[in-house]
Amino acid sequence: MEVGQMQRRLAEYTKSLFMEGILDAQFLQLQQLQDESNPDFVVEVVTLFFDDSEKLLNDIARALDQQCVDFKKIDAHVHQLKGSSSSVGAQRVKNACVAFRNFCEEQNAEGSLRCLQQVKQEYNLVKNKLETLFRLEQQIVAAGGSVPMIESSF
Amino acid sequence: MSFSAPSMENGFSSPRNDSFPAGLRVLVVDDDPTWLKILEKMLKKCSYEVTTCGLAREALKLLRERKDGYDIVISDVNMPDMDGFKLLEHVGLEMDLPVLMMSVDGETSRVMKGVQHGACDYLLKPIRMKELRNIWQHVFRKKIHEIRDIESHDSYDGIQISRNGSDLSDDGHMFCGEDLAYGKKRKDFENKHDDIGDHSSTKKHRVVWSVDLHQKFVKAVNQIGFDKVGPKKILDLMNVPWLTRENVASHLQKYRLYLSRLQKENDLKASFGGIKLSDLPSKDPAGSFGLQSSINVNQNDVPNGSYQFSGDNFFAQDVDTKNHEGDLKRVVSETTETKRTLTADLPDPQDMRSSQMSFDHSFGSLDSEVNFSAIPAPYSWSEAPKIQFKDEIKPLLQLEDGFSQLPLSGLHNHIQIDPLQSASSITSGLSMTGREICGPAKIKPLYAQYCSNHVSLLSPKESAFDSFPVQSKSHVEKHQSFEPISTAISSMKPQGFNLSCITDFESCQRNLISATDSTFEPFNEDLRVCWLEGDCHSMNFGLPNVEFTDYTDAGFIAEFPIYFCDTLTSDTECPFDQPEYSIVDQGLFLS
Numbered sequence: 001m002e003v004g005q006m007q008r009r010l011a012e013y014t015k016s017l018f019m020e021g022i023l024d025a026q027f028l029q030l031q032q033l034q035d036e037s038n039p040d041f042v043v044e045v046v047t048l049f050f051d052d053s054e055k056l057l058n059d060i061a062r063a064l065d066q067q068c069v070d071f072k073k074i075d076a077h078v079h080q081l082k083g084s085s086s087s088v089g090a091q092r093v094k095n096a097c098v099a100f101r102n103f104c105e106e107q108n109a110e111g112s113l114r115c116l117q118q119v120k121q122e123y124n125l126v127k128n129k130l131e132t133l134f135r136l137e138q139q140i141v142a143a144g145g146s147v148p149m150i151e152s153s154f
Numbered sequence: 155m156s157f158s159a160p161s162m163e164n165g166f167s168s169p170r171n172d173s174f175p176a177g178l179r180v181l182v183v184d185d186d187p188t189w190l191k192i193l194e195k196m197l198k199k200c201s202y203e204v205t206t207c208g209l210a211r212e213a214l215k216l217l218r219e220r221k222d223g224y225d226i227v228i229s230d231v232n233m234p235d236m237d238g239f240k241l242l243e244h245v246g247l248e249m250d251l252p253v254l255m256m257s258v259d260g261e262t263s264r265v266m267k268g269v270q271h272g273a274c275d276y277l278l279k280p281i282r283m284k285e286l287r288n289i290w291q292h293v294f295r296k297k298i299h300e301i302r303d304i305e306s307h308d309s310y311d312g313i314q315i316s317r318n319g320s321d322l323s324d325d326g327h328m329f330c331g332e333d334l335a336y337g338k339k340r341k342d343f344e345n346k347h348d349d350i351g352d353h354s355s356t357k358k359h360r361v362v363w364s365v366d367l368h369q370k371f372v373k374a375v376n377q378i379g380f381d382k383v384g385p386k387k388i389l390d391l392m393n394v395p396w397l398t399r400e401n402v403a404s405h406l407q408k409y410r411l412y413l414s415r416l417q418k419e420n421d422l423k424a425s426f427g428g429i430k431l432s433d434l435p436s437k438d439p440a441g442s443f444g445l446q447s448s449i450n451v452n453q454n455d456v457p458n459g460s461y462q463f464s465g466d467n468f469f470a471q472d473v474d475t476k477n478h479e480g481d482l483k484r485v486v487s488e489t490t491e492t493k494r495t496l497t498a499d500l501p502d503p504q505d506m507r508s509s510q511m512s513f514d515h516s517f518g519s520l521d522s523e524v525n526f527s528a529i530p531a532p533y534s535w536s537e538a539p540k541i542q543f544k545d546e547i548k549p550l551l552q553l554e555d556g557f558s559q560l561p562l563s564g565l566h567n568h569i570q571i572d573p574l575q576s577a578s579s580i581t582s583g584l585s586m587t588g589r590e591i592c593g594p595a596k597i598k599p600l601y602a603q604y605c606s607n608h609v610s611l612l613s614p615k616e617s618a619f620d621s622f623p624v625q626s627k628s629h630v631e632k633h634q635s636f637e638p639i640s641t642a643i644s645s646m647k648p649q650g651f652n653l654s655c656i657t658d659f660e661s662c663q664r665n666l667i668s669a670t671d672s673t674f675e676p677f678n679e680d681l682r683v684c685w686l687e688g689d690c691h692s693m694n695f696g697l698p699n700v701e702f703t704d705y706t707d708a709g710f711i712a713e714f715p716i717y718f719c720d721t722l723t724s725d726t727e728c729p730f731d732q733p734e735y736s737i738v739d740q741g742l743f744l745s
Contacts, residue, residue, distance in 0.1 A: 030192065032283075033196060041195060049188045080185070083257075084189065086280050087188040087280065
């Protein structure tokens with residue numbers, strides 16, 4: 001596949017992520033922050049997000065597994081996750097966190113478990129999508145092309 | 155008085171001086187590594203000098219180690235080791251740096267809490283670049299205030315304060331100071347130790363008597379009973395942990411003075427309808443109390459934190475020596491280059507000119523002229539305030555009134571003055587108007603600011619009361635001018651109060667005032683316009699992630715500064731406007 005084709009594919013793929021609400025405008029902001037001094041900025045940030053999120057998800061799972069569930073603590077974790085997902089534009093993850101916090105407030109263990117599953121699902125989805133996106137970018141760069149900046153319509 | 159700006163120098167250390175706000179030293183505190191990285195990048199893009207920190211305690215350590223090493227702190231609200239609000243308090247108390255809070259949670263109550271704890275602004279995550287670009291305004295504003303404070307302190311040391319106004323200060327400068335720091339003078343006079351010692355030393359943390367704080371104060375006073383009141387009792391009732399007895403004592407003193415001035419004024423205004431502040435039908439001194447309590451009542455209308463005015467700073471604005479102006483202008487012009495976004499639909503050249511006329515003189519000349527008696531204008535507060543105050547404004551107005559009548563008149567004054575013959579009457583009472591102008595000039599639309607600024611207007615001079623008639627007269631006329639502002643204000647309301655706007659205005663106002671008297675009218679107009687344009691990025695807490703489009707090409711383009719220059723008597727004023735506006739521009743967005 002030649003570079004032009006790859007670039008088009010990447011553009012469409014990225015666009016679809018926005019259309020499906022998996023990513024929001026914040027992701028664009030990140031892309032815009034990237035420059036020559038920081039050519040891998042987005043990848044670095046997203047990697048931080050992945051690491052942080054996985055840790056948080058594990059903490060939440062563990063907390064829910066306890067005999068005596070500490071909802072305050074879980075809520076704190078979820079809040080954190082909400083914050084970091086908003087940093088990269090992982091919209092669906094963020095929304096799932098919002099729902100999760102409601103259950104925490106109600107001290108609803110079952111609801112919380114379900115929410116956790118939901119959040120995990122959304123997280124895995126965005127993770128996959130972003131990894132694919134980065135791979136596409138890498139391919140373009142490897143082929144000598146440059147990664148086009150998405151037009152912001154936000 | 156010689157204008158020395160040590161604080162300016164310290165604050166604007168070398169990298170910043172020439173290219174402010176580039177090189178602004180920001181400390182970012184956030185436990186989220188992702189956000190920390192992003193913010194660092196964003197701030198670097200703004201040409202700021204960034205230090206990141208993942209823990210609140212660490213941040214405090216850094217701050218304590220290098221007391222003058224940072225200009226502004228941005229901190230997340232939720233952190234594992236320490237509550238962001240606590241950190242905020244510490245920073246405010248110990249270092250007196252502007253602190254911005256951030257959170258992904260934009261609930262009004264949280265935001266309010268942030269403001270109550272002294273945050274200069276509350277940013278909602280995800281944070282946009284534009285929001286970060288303008289954080290320098292908070293630094294600038296603080297510097298301005300500090301300078302004013304220092305100036306007023308310097309000038310007031312040993313000044314004889316004559317309550318009857320017959321003994322005006324020796325030189326014009328003093329006079330101005332008096333106007334502004336009426337309370338301060340009083341304090342010096344009656345309470346030698348209070349602030350002076352502190353202020354004359356390096357900058358000390360000043361208590362900012364926000365609207366909210368003042369309301370608590372007033373509530374406590376009313377609860378105790380004004381006659382039986384005492385600082386300790388008030389302090390206990392207020393239940394504000396970081397407030398000291400001394401803070402309350404000095405504030406109480408000012409309040410008492412204000413009230414007695416009101417009393418006196420009421421005597422003077424026998425023929426007047428009494429001050430009618432929006433829904434306050436007050437006519438008598440008691441009305442002032444009513445005012446006070448009404449502040450409490452209307453608290454909800456306005457975000458508390460927006461009206462920042464430190465007790466000591468009340469009059470800071472008025473203290474404006476030429477030197478000071480010069481410096482401000484210098485500083486301002488530095489920023490002028492960078493910011494030229496505001497545009498104003500200057501409504502009425504006419505107005506401006508006339509207003510300028512009255513505002514022409516500097517504060518310095520205030521002392522002599524006061525011959526208001528020459529101006530027979532009926533003194534009716536009723537109209538002016540009414541016009542100006544829509545819901546949200548009311549509380550402000552009331553608050554102001556709580557401190558002094560002057561501000562009101564000043565406010566009106568400057569709004570009203572525009573085209574009228576009042577201008578002529580005003581000019582005769584030049585000093586007064588000048589004084590008034592200082593105060594109100596700032597805020598036409600922004601009462602909040604007005605409150606804060608005007609607190610300064612509480613000029614202690616009895617003669618000030620005389621000028622009221624002049625003021626009122628002038629105000630009476632210009633209702634129209636208020637309307638748009640009122641609209642602007644009311645339209646602002648639903649947006650969720652944009653605190654940053656208010657503070658912006660505040661700073662704009664102050665700056666304007668200090669820079670030039672004559673820019674009032676136009677300024678106001680501009681402010682009004684400014685509100686309507688630009689992005690409202692900062693305090694969007696009512697509107698999650700709402701993106702405001704840039705208005706830069708909305709047609710409001712910067713003609714106004716030029717306009718001003720034409721109408722203004724002094725050239726120096728023009729450059730000053732712009733930075734102010736840009737601040738305003740950023741802050742207010744009314745969709």
